Amino acid sequence: MKVNYGTKYSLPMLIWLTLLFIVPSAIIIMFSFMEKNQYGGVNPVFSLQAFKDLMNSAYFKILLNTIYIAVMSTIFTLLLALPSAYYMARSKYKSFLMLLIIIPFWTNFLIRVYAWIAVLGNNGFINQFLLKIGLIKDYIGMLYNNNAVILVMVYTYLPYAILPLYAIIEKFDFSLLEAARDLGASKSQSVFRILIPNIKSGIITSLLFTFIPAFGNYAIPQIIGDKNTNMLGTVIARELTTGRNWPLASAISMLLTLVTVIGVLVFTSKQKNIKKVI
Amino acid sequence: MRKKSFSFSLFVFVLTMIFFYTPIIILFVFSFNSSKTMNWQGFSLVWYKKLFTDSADIWRSFGNSIIVALSSSAVATFIGTLGAIGIRWYKFRSKRFIEIISYLPLVLPDIIIGVSLLIMFSLVKIKLSLFTIFLAHATFNIPYVLFIVLSRLDEFDSTILEAAKDLGASEIQTLLKVIIPISVPGIIAGFLMSMTLSLDDFVITFFVSGPGSSTLPLHIYSMIRFGVSPVINAISAVMIIGTILLAVLTRRFYKYMF
Numbered sequence: 001m002k003v004n005y006g007t008k009y010s011l012p013m014l015i016w017l018t019l020l021f022i023v024p025s026a027i028i029i030m031f032s033f034m035e036k037n038q039y040g041g042v043n044p045v046f047s048l049q050a051f052k053d054l055m056n057s058a059y060f061k062i063l064l065n066t067i068y069i070a071v072m073s074t075i076f077t078l079l080l081a082l083p084s085a086y087y088m089a090r091s092k093y094k095s096f097l098m099l100l101i102i103i104p105f106w107t108n109f110l111i112r113v114y115a116w117i118a119v120l121g122n123n124g125f126i127n128q129f130l131l132k133i134g135l136i137k138d139y140i141g142m143l144y145n146n147n148a149v150i151l152v153m154v155y156t157y158l159p160y161a162i163l164p165l166y167a168i169i170e171k172f173d174f175s176l177l178e179a180a181r182d183l184g185a186s187k188s189q190s191v192f193r194i195l196i197p198n199i200k201s202g203i204i205t206s207l208l209f210t211f212i213p214a215f216g217n218y219a220i221p222q223i224i225g226d227k228n229t230n231m232l233g234t235v236i237a238r239e240l241t242t243g244r245n246w247p248l249a250s251a252i253s254m255l256l257t258l259v260t261v262i263g264v265l266v267f268t269s270k271q272k273n274i275k276k277v278i
Numbered sequence: 279m280r281k282k283s284f285s286f287s288l289f290v291f292v293l294t295m296i297f298f299y300t301p302i303i304i305l306f307v308f309s310f311n312s313s314k315t316m317n318w319q320g321f322s323l324v325w326y327k328k329l330f331t332d333s334a335d336i337w338r339s340f341g342n343s344i345i346v347a348l349s350s351s352a353v354a355t356f357i358g359t360l361g362a363i364g365i366r367w368y369k370f371r372s373k374r375f376i377e378i379i380s381y382l383p384l385v386l387p388d389i390i391i392g393v394s395l396l397i398m399f400s401l402v403k404i405k406l407s408l409f410t411i412f413l414a415h416a417t418f419n420i421p422y423v424l425f426i427v428l429s430r431l432d433e434f435d436s437t438i439l440e441a442a443k444d445l446g447a448s449e450i451q452t453l454l455k456v457i458i459p460i461s462v463p464g465i466i467a468g469f470l471m472s473m474t475l476s477l478d479d480f481v482i483t484f485f486v487s488g489p490g491s492s493t494l495p496l497h498i499y500s501m502i503r504f505g506v507s508p509v510i511n512a513i514s515a516v517m518i519i520g521t522i523l524l525a526v527l528t529r530r531f532y533k534y535m536f
Contacts, residue, residue: 005449006368010376013361013420017379020417024394027401041400080297083290090287097291098532102525103518104298109478110498111514115301118308118316123506125304128317155301158294163536208385216387218481223502233389237485240393250397253390264385 032250040244050247066231070215073153077161077210085165105159116152149225153214161206168202204267216256309511325512339497350415351472358423366431380421392485406488414486415476423468426534430464467531
């Protein structure tokens with residue numbers, strides 16, 4: 001055969017991603033099996049200490065808290081996303097409604113988080129308003145707890161969940177629902193036995209798009225979470241900086257990566273084309 | 279009865295819109311507040327005046343954001359587009375491997391990419407600066423461009439290449455006169471997506487930025503740690519207007535992006 005141009009065209013991408021994605025990931029894996037150096041960095045000696053540290057009950061508690069927050073965020077996000085996407089797909093004003101979803105989706109992430117600080121914070125809109133009308137005498141602390149983290153997670157990832165659901169529901173043949181009803185199915189039967197199975201891949205995509213970034217989140221718990229009951233993402237940053245335990249930070253990173261990869265593999269195993277997941 | 283199920287979805291949709299827009303509208307309104315607090319004292323443009331005349335550091339970090347976004351998006355669009363062309367229309371040995379390594383950065387949590395790059399940069403002693411931010415942003419943007427251009431190329435099949443070859447086009451002519459022109463909507467969509475993601479990124483930038491290389495999100499982060507500030511309300515309002523304009527102007531490219 002002639003020169004293979006496919007290799008040529010893909011070569012810059014292969015080199016770039018190898019140097020700036022594969023190599024750094026390999027370094028993290030290596031570091032997690034090394035001894036920590038108390039000035040930061042590692043001693044090049046094999047050690048399983050980081051993984052032993054991970055078994056420590058304090059980290060286990062953080063792991064559980066991380067799972068709790070990610071699961072709750074995913075549930076609330078999907079509960080809002082499914083009916084919203086359904087409504088959009090059946091509406092006459094699809095492109096306008098799409099625009100209404102794209103605007104919060106593209107609004108700067110920190111602005112979206114800040115907006116909630118401005119609303120719920122001690123000096124925020126709600127506290128100021130309630131103080132002014134005399135309903136409360138002192139501030140109500142609404143931020144810096146798990147509920148605030150879940151709320152902002154839902155706010156942040158809802159557009160990511162709505163878009164793939166909308167894309168698939170739009171292609172759904174709604175006459176199937178009517179056929180089911182004509183054949184005597186109840187309303188909920190037609191939804192749960194006809195609609196949901198047909199849009200399963202969209203639901204899975206939305207689930208992944210919410211659960212994975214929520215599980216590996218750093219910014220939201222860092223900015224408005226409780227400093228004591230934190231998430232894995234914030235622990236990585238802490239161990240990397242003030243904790244000076246790079247092997248442990250690497251080991252937790254590997255744990256997050258593992259959960260992500262397993263999640264993707266399990267959920268996409270039935271999908272023919274990985275591209276459809278994006 | 280069917281009418282009723284339809285209005286349930288309308289109810290949730292309206293609820294979602296209220297949820298989406300209430301905080302944004304409150305920010306917007308309070309950017310015009312004359313007082314420093316979230317307690318309405320009267321209309322004023324004082325915070326906009328401060329933002330536009332007395333906030334050099336905000337504008338410097340905004341400039342940094344633009345430099346990083348343009349350069350990283352240009353590089354990512356170039357590399358990602360070529361990658362998409364190679365993957366879509368040719369078969370070769372490392373293809374499956376390339377598909378997997380370009381898919382992974384899309385799904386991995388931001389902090390993993392940030393931390394692993396930080397550790398590598400510190401190992402090979404690359405000083406953290408705007409350049410390291412550029413490297414990181416191009417890295418996370420390449421996969422997005424790849425998949426967006428691929429979704430455009432999927433609208434064509436390989437007969438278009440065979441036709442060009444049969445009519446005597448060389449490889450380079452096929453690339454420049456056939457493949458690139460049909461990819462253009464995907465390339466533009468990929469570039470736009472890269473720009474948005476780059477301007478939006480906080481977590482990865484946070485780890486790979488050095489002294490003096492603050493971007494706008496990093497600067498906003500340093501400001502919000504001290505709580506509510508009316509100047510941030512004003513920046514927010516300006517950025518939200520910018521987002522709305524961008525979202526309206528780029529509507530025809532949505533189908534490749536989402």
